Amino acid sequence: MPKHATILAVNKHLHPVRLATYSSRCGNDPYLTLELYKWNLQVRIYHPRKRAGISSCPQIEADAPKVVWAMDFQFDSTVDGKAIKIASMIDEHTRQSLLNIVERSITAQRLTDELDKTFALWGGPPLVLRMDNGPEFISHVLQQFCRDRVGISYIPPGTPWNNGHIESFNNRLRKECLNRNHWTSLLEARVVIEDFKDDHNHRHRHSSLGYLTPAEYAAQCTHNHQPVEGCEID
Structure with missing residues (x-):
């Protein structure tokens, strides 16, 4: 019974x-x-508290280009149900999209390899990388990669609004690209997402940039960074 x-x-x-x-x-x-x-x-379900990364720089304002680059991940899937992981990064001052990784999974090592290429492409690293406390971001691999090269500024766990610029970019990517497509393959997703990010840089005009595109704004921006106390790389 x-x-x-x-x-x-x-x-x-x-x-x-x-x-x-x-x-x-x-x-x-x-x-x-x-x-x-x-x-x-x-009954309350216990959720382990996320481990917070250790920042080498405080939360600073992106008062010039190449001061703060913000990173984040998004997820989608192909029509067969297999996961797609997307890594994006923007310059918080110019709003330029700087990174596009679209894979089934992205390891910390793959992320640092792509960051190394991105730094070379854009003439060196920024002052600070801003990110959340995801496992790839707080990994020993990324910490070692950034040491003596670029500062790290982790947002407090559970506060995505502290990474508002990349959150806004990801929301637009979701609404205007991911939600409008049904990916038949990983290759298709890579090509279309890359096209979206290129369009964002060269054709999408931002009111916060005086209705210039990110690329146009970056080309004429003359702002200089004011050093911030407490940043080990500054």
């Missing part, structure tokens, strides 16, 4: 009234079953 725990585990999708009726038919006290059901709803 099924007991309360078995009934709750197997039939947790049932409406409480139907659950009590079924429990009664099994010879159990329906009121006790309902009490256990309500208690189960109130």
Whole structure:
């Protein structure tokens, strides 16, 4: 004869009234079953607190180009259900998109390899990389790569608004690109996402940049960075 725990585990999708009726038919006290059901709803699930990365620079304002580059990941999938992971990075001052990695998975080593290429392409690293506390970002591999080369500024766990520029970029990428396409292959996703990021740099005009494109703004920007106390790389 099924007991309360078995009934709750197997039939947790049932409406409480139907659950009590079924429990009664099994010879159990329906009121006790309902009490256990309500208690189960109130049980708080423990989620381990995210480990926070150790920043080498404080939260600073991107007052010039190549001061703060912000990174983040997004996920999508091909029509066969296989995952796609997308790495993006922007210059917070110019809003330029600087990085495009589209793979099934992205390791910390792959990320640092691509960062190395990006630094070379853009004439060196920025002052600071801003990112959340994702496993790739707080990894020993990335920490070693950045040491004596570029500062790291981790946002507090659970505060995506502290990385607002890349969040805004990712929201636009989601709405205007990812949600409008059904990827038949990883290659298709790579090509279309790369085209979107190129369009963002050279054709998308930003009101915050005086209605210039990021590339146009970067070409004429003359702002200079003011050093910030507490940044080990500054």
